[in-house]
Amino acid sequence: MAALLTPELKRAIGKRSAPITELVTAREIRRYATATSQRQEKFLNGREAPPLFYARFLKEIPTLDRMIHDGRFMDDLLPPLPLKRTMAGGCETTYHRPIRAGDTLTGVFTIKDLYEKEGASGPLIFATVELAVTDAENRPVVTELTTRIFR
Amino acid sequence: MLRFEDIRVGLALPERAFTPTSAELFVYNAAIWNPHRIHYDLPYATQVEGYPAIVIDGPLQGDWLTQAVTDWIGEDARLVVFKYSNRRAAYLGDTVTSGGTVKASDKSSRRVTLELFIKNAKGEVIAPGEAVVEFPRD
Numbered sequence: 160m161a162a163l164l165t166p167e168l169k170r171a172i173g174k175r176s177a178p179i180t181e182l183v184t185a186r187e188i189r190r191y192a193t194a195t196s197q198r199q200e201k202f203l204n205g206r207e208a209p210p211l212f213y214a215r216f217l218k219e220i221p222t223l224d225r226m227i228h229d230g231r232f233m234d235d236l237l238p239p240l241p242l243k244r245t246m247a248g249g250c251e252t253t254y255h256r257p258i259r260a261g262d263t264l265t266g267v268f269t270i271k272d273l274y275e276k277e278g279a280s281g282p283l284i285f286a287t288v289e290l291a292v293t294d295a296e297n298r299p300v301v302t303e304l305t306t307r308i309f310r
Numbered sequence: 311m312l313r314f315e316d317i318r319v320g321l322a323l324p325e326r327a328f329t330p331t332s333a334e335l336f337v338y339n340a341a342i343w344n345p346h347r348i349h350y351d352l353p354y355a356t357q358v359e360g361y362p363a364i365v366i367d368g369p370l371q372g373d374w375l376t377q378a379v380t381d382w383i384g385e386d387a388r389l390v391v392f393k394y395s396n397r398r399a400a401y402l403g404d405t406v407t408s409g410g411t412v413k414a415s416d417k418s419s420r421r422v423t424l425e426l427f428i429k430n431a432k433g434e435v436i437a438p439g440e441a442v443v444e445f446p447r448d
């Protein structure tokens with residue numbers, strides 16, 4: 160099989176996003192908690208963030224001219240890959256401490272790995288991206304590893 | 311109150327059914343700032359992307375998996391690790407059910423490993439997950 164991931168594409172491993180720093184407000188937590196039908200009072204009153212609150216909170220908010228035809232925003236961390244269709248991957252999160260209203264969080268995305276495999280119906284590219292969330296004292300809060308599959 | 315000493319391998323977590331409406335999906339996607347058209351634009355979802363209907367967000371199902379855990383542990387333990395994947399899609403109008411079972415329990419670390427699922431109406435696991443929770447020492 161011809162390699163889809165050229166040495167140039169493989170050089171993207173290790174690439175990091177610019178850090179994003181945001182203040183967690185009780186209102187922002189309450190919106191997420193309500194939208195996801197949480198039942199725990201600490202989430203509904205905005206005191207503590209539900210476990211997956213962080214995932215979108217630390218994404219940048221791009222301007223509308225960066226929106227593509229499907230409504231999504233272009234992701235400029237991963238290089239343009241030769242396979243375009245995405246498949247469900249997996250996501251693993253380690254929690255170092257809960258996120259609470261009043262926390263100032265910083266998120267950095269890093270490409271941890273890019274590799275290819277021959278699947279049953281053709282080649283697949285796997286991209287593993289880490290999101291490291293730290294607090295104002297630079298202590299770890301949440302670490303997430305997401306694997307996206309392209310076919 | 312949930313006590314580490316009472317937890318046995320094989321114990322089932324309470325199940326919960328979800329049938330999100332289009333307005334509920336809208337509120338979720340607004341809350342996470344997600345404008346992907348497959349979650350609200352039916353002609354686009356069916357004619358352009360080839361889905362049979364509006365798609366229920368994968369990460370929303372991930373959140374429902376975490377709630378199977380957070381509703382079970384309440385304030386009695388803390389979530390340490392959570393992982394999941396989306397294996398099959400679910401669509402507007404579907405009812406899906408979250409739940410799980412205790413897979414392992416370790417006395418020395420007071421950690422309990424849970425196997426989690428989102429199932430569709432056919433009983434297929436469409437989003438499997440796993441969580442590790444840690445109980446405080448008495």
